[in-house]
Amino acid sequence: MDIYTTIDSPLGEILLVGDGTALTRLSFAPAAPHTAGLRRDDLKFAEAARQLGEYFAGERTAFDLPLRPRGSTFQERVWTELAGLPYGTTTSYGALAARIGAPADRIRAVGAAVGANPLLVLLPCHRVVAADGALTGYAAGLERKRALLTLEGVLQPQLWSTL
Template sequence: MSINTTIDSPLGALLLAGEEGAGGLRLTSVRFTQVRRAATHPAFTEVERQLGEYFGGTRQEFDLDLGDTGTPFQRRVWEAVAAVPYGKSVSYGEIAAAIGAPRDRIRAVGAAIGANPLLVVRPCHRVVGADGALTGYAGGLERKRFLLTLEGVLQQQLVFA
């Protein structure tokens, strides 16, 4: 049975979706939303706990049952993205090389990364431009900057009044 809920995060509300079955919850989607519901569905308790630990700086990897969606190409790209460790970033070209895609397929790799349905949990925010520039993130570049700063990839920017 398909279920969803929203939770609060330092980046705004997150809409969580999953499939509830005899084996528990399979998380199928995490995305940012403007809509916030009053109560969290109890099936998402573990997801909410792990996301809270991640945002609190005490969790570097997620241990969740993830839904199997996407095309075979997208799944290969997403597996490579999931392998990028906490505190590191890679370029789109490096992801392409990791899956054996030729250089002329970098745009397709970028499109697959952009189609990632599991923001934050599957760390597509760790993929940056070849020159280190923050490019393309479904949640917006400010959220990408926040996540990379949280993980220590970027230095916190000081703002002087």
């Protein structure tokens, strides 16, 4: 039986799901509809919660957690490549496709695999942007993508005027 917990973050509540030995899902979605049939176990996720807290505090640039995303062979190939994207950098969907040896006509399939990433933040799909650098698509919303890239120093904080 899979287990779960929820933790607070600066970007909202995070749902963590695992199989008892590895994380299988991290999402920002509301927890209630996604926890049916799961058993809550906060202690099993203490290390993940600690590392995520350090990341959001700007004290961690890489995670050292057991991960087991579940998907098709193609999706898992894309997710493995996501895991290697360095902190504070971005890449395009086309460049990501090239890195896994996918032909140019498979860029949309790569984009779909990125969009299906079950381990947001940990497999940093927020680091994938359009070829022109524009922020496109993020399962947890573009504002969260922008916030993660700002945290990592890729984007400058936006200054809001109060008129």
